[in-house]
Amino acid sequence: MGDLPGRSRYLGLAAALAAMGHGVQAESSEKAALSAFADNCLSPHLTARAANEAFAGPEIRHDFYDLDPFSAPAPSPAAGMPTPGTDRRCEVTFDGDQGAQAAETARAALAAEGITTEAPLPATHTGAHRPGxxxxxxxxxxPGRVAVVHTGTRPGPNGPETFLRVERLTPEASREALK
Structure with missing residues (x-):
């Protein structure tokens, strides 16, 4: 049978390394999702095809629609029901509870894009604040368009998930929000 205590130490070390590797993989998946949001979701040039490429990977889920595209040849329809008063959504989700990091990432991405002028939260989003x-x-x-940024955690398909979302209001909803 060989050296049982030595084998036990080896198996213990292997298990510890595997657990560390899983933690590193989860951390890199989270960083990839946060970076993908920051690098893509605020761009008016993002298309459904580009979103599918940017958010590819088993650890990142996304929801994207653009009913009034800035640069795409055709609208990208919503997979589900669009939020009333919006014509564009870019949302990234991933497993885990990284809500604070998601908020930091969204704030930094907004600042990097120069999107810093606060606007009133539109009526369409006043009930959006939930636990998490x-x-x-x-x-x-x-001066004529508003976006709503929402981050946090919520129940997901595999336990808690972190989400980062930006929705662009329609011109009509933007005018109403800016009154």
Missing amino acids: TTLLAARALN
């Missing part, structure tokens, strides 16, 4: 919300804020994209 870490950021819910409206920002003026320009």
Whole structure:
């Protein structure tokens, strides 16, 4: 049978390394999802095809629609029901509870894009604050358009999930919000 205590130490070390590897993989998946949101979701040039490529991977889930695209040849329809008063959504989710990091990432991405002018939270989003919300804020994209950014944690398919979402209001909903 060989050296049983030595074998036990080896198996214990192997189990510890495997657990560390899983932690590293989860951490890198979280970083990839946060970076994907920051690098893509605020771009007016993002298309459904580009979103599918940017958010590819088993650890990242996304929801994207653009009913009034800035640069795409055709609208990207919503897979489900669009939020009333919005014409674009970019949402990234991943397993785990990283709501605080999601809020930091969203704030930094907004600042990097120069989207810093606060706007009133529109009526369409006043009920969006739920347990787990870490950021819910409206920002003026320009004098006539508003976006709502929402981050936090919620129940997901595999336990808690972290989400980062930005929704662009329609021109009509933006005018109403900016009154």
